[in-house]
Amino acid sequence: MKNILVTGGAGYIGSHTLIELVKAGFNPVVYDNLSNSSVIAIDRVENIVNQKIDFIKGDVLDKDLLKQTFKTHNFFAVIHFAGLKAVGESVKEPLKYYQNNVAGTLNLLEVMSEFGVQNLVFSSSATVYGSPKSLPIFEHFPRSCTNPYGQSKLMVEYILEDLCKSKAFNAISLRYFNPIGAYQTGTIGEDPKDIPNNLMPYISQVAVGKLQKLSVFGDDYDTIDGTGVRDYIHIIDLAKGHLKALEYLVKGDKDNHIIGFEPINLGTGSGTSVLQLVNAFEKATGQNVPYVIVSRRAGDIASCYASCDKAKSLLNWQAQFDITRACLDTWRWQKNNPMGYQS
Ligand code: NAD
Ligand code: UFG
Secondary structure, eight states, rough: OEEEETTTTTTTHHHHHHHHHHHHHHHHHHHHHHHTTOOOHHHHHHHHSOOEEEEEEETOOOOHHHHHHHHSSSSEEEEEEEOOOHHHHHHOOHHHHIIIIIIHHHHHHHHHHHHTTEEEEEEEEEEOOOOOOSSSOTTOOOOOSSSSSHHHHHHHHHHHHHHHHSOOEEEEEEOEEEOOOOOTTTTSSSSSSSOSSSHHHHHHHTTTTTSEEEEEEEOOOOSSSSOOOOOEEEEHHHHHHHHHHHHHHHHHHTTTTOOOOOEEEEEEOOOEEHHHHHHHHHHHHOOOEEEEEEEOOTTTOSSSSOOHHHHHHHHHOOOOOHHHHHHHHHHHHHHOOOTGGGG
């Protein structure tokens, strides 16, 4: 059984990925400082998979603890979710973001080097494409970012590219589009600490009565109904994408093949507007989601959706779940846990 270090494994995407890893016979070891998550998420994953999950409370900035962790486990690969992700906060506190996301990754890469671990799956983002010149977005499109969060992801991609040129190292950079939904048990899901920045958790918190109404950021974009269009991908599909990436690394290892730096989009390939998502949520759940149109949010683009050809051809992966299923799963999680993991 291969040991996989999962940094940030207690978070939203990490916790769902743990389930897929265990189901496929990997042994995930979670390393998380719980700065944006709860250990309850790990307990709930243990209930779902009916198995204990190794958990280390640690910070990727703590190099000594990282080394200790590598010394006591023989890791085949690292899935590196640990990172801060609030765009607005990153504009106000850029150093915190560069320190955590860039310096944290450098630490991890140095320790991986020291212990001869050469396989990485990195959590990148569609944000690295900035304002795309056309749609769908392909992996070879030019990259640019306008905020420190996005820059931190882009910087890590550059670091990984250089590292892969310098020696035998495999780095699959998964560029996520917009993850939504929750595991079907309704016991784990997205649990934003403050008022949600992202659309889906905002919608579900309005539906559960925690927030009054949704502010729709602009209805004058050049889109189907004037509201922003994004590629919403079910969290279980996203989690399975990580498993496929890992299996690709295992195959590369068996064939003695160096993969190098490989950026891969994980999305569905189609776009949904804000109002379409609100309508889909209302229809799927029977809940009312009052909203008001307000002005555009600074830094937002009109439309963004992925080409998923590369994920299909290289990883044999494509998204299975639709928006209706994601709305139902989100709602099950939200209504069972109105205050998130603290409910
Ligand atoms: P999350 O905040 O739920 O999970 C991140 C986890 O990392 C948290 O459990 C947090 O406690 C942990 N963490 C943060 N800094 C750490 C550190 N220094 N040391 C150890 N642990 C640390 O976020 P998520 O939505 O699960 O995102 C996971 C990754 O995917 C992040 O890197 C994020 O930037 C990236 N990403 C997310 C989205 C999205 O919309 N959710 C989109 C694109 C990319
Ligand atoms: N929106 C609203 N009201 C809200 C929140 C969002 O109208 O309260 C709109 C936005 O204007 C946008 C759409 O809903 O048109 C989606 O917004 P999100 O904030 O949910 O998602 P973004 O596409 O802006 O950004 C997300 C993550 C980024 C990541 C990016 C690409 O927040 O970190 O997806 O993966 F980089």
